[in-house]
Structure formats: C-alpha cells, structure tokens
Amino acid sequence: MTLLSQVLDFCGVERERLRARWVSSAEAPEFVEEVNSFIDALKTLGPSPLKAKTAKMGVS
Amino acid sequence: MDYQNILTTCTYCGCGCNFFLEVLDGKLVGTIPCKTSPVNEGKLCIKGWNVHQFVQSENRLTHPMIRKNGVLEKVSWDEAFDYTASRLSEIKAEKGSDAIGFLTSAKVTNEENYLLQKFARAGVGTNNIDHCARL
Amino acid sequence: MTNGVAELEGSDAIFIIGSNTATSHPLVATRIFRAIENGAKVLVADPRKNQIAQFAHLYVRHKPGTDVALLNGMMKVILDRGLADRAFIDANTEGFTEFKTLIDQVSLEDCAAITGVPVSQIEELAQIYGKADRGSIVYCMGITQHTNGVNNVKSLANLAMVTGNIGREGTGVNPLRGQNNVQGACDMGGLPNVFPGYQPVTLGAASKKFADAWGKDTLPTNIGLTIPEMFSAIEKDKMQGLWIMGENPVVSDPDADHVKKALEDIEFLVVQDIFMTPTARLADVVLPGASFAEKDGTFANTERRVMRVRKAIDPVGESKADWEIIQEISTRFGLSMAYAGPSEIFDEIARLTPSYSGISYDRLEGDGIQWPCPTPAHPGTPYLHKDGHFTRGKGLFHAVEYKGPAEVVDEAYPFWMTTGRVYAHYHTGTMTRNSAALDREVSEGFLEINPADAAALDILDGQKICVASRRGEIETRIMITDRVEKGVVFMPFHFEEANVNKLTNPAYDPIAKIPELKVCAVSLTKV
C-alpha cells in the first residue's frame, strides 16, 4: 500500500483513489461505512483521468 | 554441456532485426536481441522475442510425403525427389514448359529464391515464377 | 525503401499512409517515436485510427481506396501555394507539365467529398509535408493492395518529387516490406518478368548472360504468369504442375474458396513448407523444409540491407534446408546442381547481379550491407537517388487521376471491409500460432466495428456475427471500437478458421497484379 500509493502518485494518479482496510467478515457495519466513505471520497475527486483511456483508443 | 548464441536475422517482418538464438545442448531455449545491431539496437517486438518457439513445435513437418490413394503417406527422400522430378518431366514433355508454375517465397533465403528461379528458368524453361510480394 | 530506417529519426516531417507501423513494423515505429521526440511532425492518413496515429501532429481518416484523391488534393495545395521545389523539378524530373495540367484541374472540394477529409486538413497535410526540409513518406500495404495500387504509389512518388523530398538523408518514398525477405525474393528474380537484379527476361543481353552462366543455349523470353494468373490458368486447364515453396495461398490470397478449388483441381501439386498448412493439405507431394534457424543463408530487409541467416540447430526430424531440396530435384530433373553450400550459391548470385556484385559472406559479418553494392570496396548505399539521380535518369511524373475501388458498398453489402495484422501474429499464422506465447496473446480472429454500427445491429462486444461478401461468408466475434469509423469494419487475416480472405476481392491492379485486399463490401448479420 505504502508503495503502490506513492507509485500511483508518481504517475499522476491521486493517492486518495487507492485505499485498503482490513475488515472482518463479522463487521458488516464497518464494511458498509468504509465503502460509503470511499465512494464519497471518489465522488469528490470526480472521474479518474484514466477513464478516458479505458474506451479503446477513443478518437478525441 | 554446450551453450551457444547464434547471430541471425528475424524471419518475421521486413524490419530484419538481428538477434542471437540461444542453443543449449542442441535445443533452442531463447532469443536475445543483438545490442550492437544497427537495425534494432537490442530491441525486439513480441514476435521476435518468441521466434524460437515455433521452430521446435511438435506440429513441424518431419517427413516427406506423397499422396497415395488419396492419402498423404510418409516416404523416403529418394522417393519424394524421384517422384517430383519425374512428374514434372512428364508434364513438361506432354504439355510444355509453361504448364508448370512456381511460387517461390518471401520467407526463404536469397540463395533458395535464386535456386528455385534458376530451376524454373533453366531447368523447366518457364518464367512462371512469382511470390507473395503482393500480399 | 529509398532510404534507411534509422534515417527517419532525422526527418522533420513523416507522412505515414496505409501503414499500421507500431503493429506491423514495430522497430520502424521506434524510429518514428524518436523522430517525434526530436521534434518531427508526424502526419497519419488511414481509414483506421492505428496506434501511431495517436501521436500524430495530424491524423486524417480518409475513406478506404481514396488515396489518390487525398494525394492529388495535397499536391494541388503544394502547387498553388508555391511549396513546390522548382529547382529540383527542373533539374531532375520530367513529365511535370502534364502532371501539373492534371493537378490544376483538381478541386479541393471534390477531394474532400471523395475522401471524407475536410479541405482544411488536406491543406494542413500539404503545408507541413510541403514545407519540410527533410520530409519522409512511409507506406505499406494500405497503399498497394488496391486495384489502383500502382497509381497510389506513383502519386506518392509525385508528392516526393514535387517537393524535392528524395535523394537526401531522412527523405524518400519508403514502402515497409511486409515479409522478412520479400525484398530478397524480388532481388533474386522470384518474379515472372525479371532475372535476379531486376534484369528483364525480355532483354536479349540479360537472357544471354544468364543462359551462358547456366549452361543453356536459350532461356524463355516471354513474361511468365503472376500468382492470380496462375490460378486462372489452372482453372482453364492450361497449367498442370505447381510447386509452392513456403507460401500459403489458401489463407493468404483473396477469394480463398476459389484458390482452394484451383489447387484441388490441379494435376500435380508440390508443397514445400515447415508446417502442414491448409495449402500443404492439398498437395500430391509434401516436402519438409527447414526453418530459418536450421540453415545458412541471407535475407534482405526493407531498407535493402543484406544480412546473414545462420544455422543454430540441425533441421528437425528428416527435414532439409530448402536449397538442398531444390538442388536434389533439379539434378534429378536434368539440370545438375552441386553447390557445397549457400555461400557458393551467393557467390554465383553476386557474379550475375550488379547490385549484389560487391557482396560476399565475408563482408556480411557485422552490420550487413545495403545494396546497391557494385564492388568489393563499395560500402553499400544507405539511400537511393542521391542528388536527384534516378535509376532511369530523370524522375518521371505521372499524371494520375482518381479512380474508386473495384467494389463499392451498396444496399446488400453496406459495410466497407479492410484488413491487416495484429501485434502478436504474422501473416497466415503458420509460425506465430505455433508459438505458445503468441497464441496466448491473441488466440482467435475478430471484427472491429464502430460503436454506432454495433448499436444499430444490436450486438454486444464479443458476440458472434456473420460476415458475408459476394464471394463467401464467415463467422467471427466482434470488437467494438472507434478505431474504425461508422460504416467501416476491419479484420486481421491470420486466422484460417475465420479467414477474411474468403470475403476479399480478387480484382487486381492491371499493372502490378496486386489484389484489392484492403477494400471490399460486406454485410453483417447477427447470429
């Protein structure tokens, strides 16, 4: 994680787009909360600049 | 123990990249691009990097074959050479030189192209020789 | 190629037309990427937006088969805006007046309508290439595989000559040869009209020279048949014997069903190959040749560089080097051949081929030699036509009028089909599909289709579709991409089970006899 988030940053992808948290299968509320908070964070960041690339070589 | 690197030229596209075929105890084990080649300067494409793989494929043709009663059967080289030469002679005698044609190849060496066109022109006596330059 | 590949790095404008360079000639693409780093402007014209087009200063998408219209439009702009190199034209060319008369009549609006490329983009192409100090043209089968392939090439030559972009480093008209030794096969006289070194079979002096060297009184002086003509001759029962060495026309040639039938019908078919190809399966005699790794010899690459091929291992099984096979059969046929090895054959080639005379195996150690190399002391020739000295004396302009492709779309066959390669495969796939790494990378054929067309046909990415032309039909999976525009589809030709050459049009160029593999009309139906 330490590594990947910094490598992503080096390549121009916000490190906030990567998150890992250990949640036990018994902790459903924590899981829901984590996912919701990640979704909120991503919404604030807006669409990823990589998104444009996922369409096969778009003519832009 | 016998490990050799043989410098050669790629058999795929017209770039003509140079690389070493790695041979370990008589088997091809890898391809290493030639760093000092003026053509590819130590670089290759995916086809070049894997060019050693098809050579020892189990699908390679390993025996001459002649169609007998509709089926291709393994024969000796002698039989294949004699049969081919005599059938070509018969066709030439019956129908003339131009009843025979040759497709030479952009995949074989210069020397082999030279020999086949020499055989077509001086042996059979026809200019019916072409290859897939157009494809 | 008139020029060397590495010279591209020093070009200041590179016009790429009809070449998917990064896929089909990756090591040429290397030089183009470097040229871009060095500040060159790259112009790409192609119906399909290929990888290198992403890096182009300007990419234009012209309709399949409209190259001459695009080029004439560019030359119109070049002449009208004073970008022509009059000094070069006056000193080194002829035929300019007729050419100019034709170009003067060209209307840019017509060119735009035919090609689908806006006038402003045609103008920009012309401005950038026309103003370049070292402008290079790079093209491939996207230019030649048309019924007007020769006209396309002549137009490119016109473009280079009108701007004086030839005969200097980093310039030139540069066809990228598709096969490793297609240059060599042509150099060696593997053509119906010429001996080695492009010496015409119809020329008395050449014929005598070769007859003397080969110990014959005379040699045939009539021009022989090209591949498509041979297939017609078989059909008309005028050809009874065919020896195919290292080719797979059942997959590679247009209208494949037709080719297959001809090869089934012929009385005596010899196929010499390294794999049991669909062509070999039809043979009366199958001769197992040796691969490039199992024999010595030479190849000539796209920049005319003659390089050594060296034997790394013994031929597999009982297979034999192709030169040995030919030698044995020739001797038994009555033309005795007793070469000790390829280097002895090469020495004979050098004696009879002026452009190779200075080359020998000894000299090929190291970097190889670019022909022409007339003497043992000559260093070879990196680029042709130096200082505007053309092979024929003066460079000849051809007035070339635009003609459309042989087959056009209509109600029954509403899509333009074009063909090409993918990065992991080569030609009919005989070798690459027997390579585990490459087969893993791309294991089946596909059809590229624009998202709008896919939506209209109500098909999803990866679904199967039936593709039909006037000649045949095949099934394949679709890949939805805007690399191709609406109304145009693309298929690679490596896969015999979805062989696009069952669909392609065998109509060919009247001069080069090259089939129109790059354009035909097809219909698509959901299965």
Added chain:
Amino acid sequence: MIDMVKEKIEALFKEKKIAGFLGLREQNGQVAPHLFMEGQALEGMCLGDRKIAGDARYPLNKILVTLARQYPEETFGILARGCDERGLYGLFRLNQLDPDKVIAVGIACPGDLALACECKKPFPEALVAGEKIQAGDSIKAGRETLAAMDTLDLDKRFSFWKNQFSKCVKCYGCRDICPMCFCRECSLECEDLVSKGDLPVDIPVFHLTRAMHMADRCVDCGLCDEACPADIPLRLLYKKTAQIMDIEFGFTSGINKDERSPLSMMGPAPKKVAK
C-alpha cells in the same frame, strides 16, 4: 583491463573451480554472450564496451539461471559489473542461484558510464579489474532526475506517463531482458490482472503491475530501458519504486549479500533506517 580478467578466468579453470565462464565475445562482427569452456582459448573475449562504455551489455545473470537450472551441480564463473553483482545477490536471496556455485569476476565501470546510469554502486565487491569510482555523483544525478519529476504537477505527471505508456507495443521485452525476472508464471500474463489481445496495453495496469512486482528485485541495471522499442523510460519508473523502498523500508535491492526483502516479511513495516 581485459588481460586481468582473462588471467583470473584462466586461473579459475586451472584450479578446476568452474565448469564454464559466462562472458562476452566478439562474434560475427557483433558482441555476443558466450559460455567459455575449459581448454578453449579466451580469444575474442570482450567486456561489452564497443563504441562507448557499456553499450553491449547483456543479461548474463539470466543466462546463468538457465544454465544452473539445467546443470545444478556445476559451478560457473560470470562477468559482473556492479549492477550484475547486485543482481546475483538478489538471485541468491530469491533462491534462483546457489551462491556456492557462482564465482563473479568483477569489473568496475568508468565514471561516465556510472553517471549515465545514475548508478548506486558502479563496482562489484568481487572486483578483478578497473578502478572503483565512488558513487556520490551518480547517486546525486539519480535523485535529481526523480526530484525533477516530483516537482511536476499531478496532471503533468499523468499526461507524461500516459503518453509514454501509450507507445508500448507490448513486446514484453522489459520482462524478457530482465535478469531479475525468472517466474515461470508471469502476472503480466494473468488475464484477471492485465487485459490481453489489444494495443495499446492496459494503461497504467501493465506497467505498474510490473513495477510493483519488481519493487524489491530491480537492481537498476537499465537493460529494460535499452530493450524498449518505444523508448519508454522504464528505468525512471523503477528508480522511483526503489527510492520508495529505500525511504520507507531502508531497503536497496542487491546492495548487501545477506539482504532480506521487507516485502517478504510478516508484521509491521521495519523502522526507517537513518542514512
């Protein structure tokens, strides 16, 4: 310099310490990797400096792995620069080579090559020939290259790498030339990670998957950079990864013979080591 190297190899053969010596030689007018055997003259042997220093380097360690897999009982000598020796240490750590079966014959790189490589340690411990150049200047050059990249805005960095990765022709040459890549199954070929069958490659998944995989392996030899047909600055990417490994975990691949990778240890990250 080469005479000292040859002398050493001849001594190794004489003492029956090695079955063969893996080095370089002039062959057919080019430089080729070659396995010199006992009794054969070392004629044509060279050190891989053709027009400029180090312009004909080959992944000899990779060949050694192939040979060792086939002949695990034999001991081989091998020509090693600083980077090659770092690679050997890495391969010892990763159990791909047995340190008792490898004898490195080391040569030091000249200053200009060290600087061009931004090398961390341009000489091997097993030095036989050449002069030790201290790495101060080249390490500084490496830091400056990375710092220059770091000062760019996020979107500039993004477009730089997007542009670079888009040139990839998916030859896998970065992997195939890499002396530290030896896996029989490669994550780049795992369809669940990296999509296959089309160009351009999966951006940035293809290149970052490899960068992550190499994080504790890459010895910064630069062979990948030189093998890339699209001139993608791969070394820069891996240099960054190595820098993170150094700053966060105090780990530099191949610097110590008995190193252990923090990525293969359980538990919390080791404390940063003050430099």
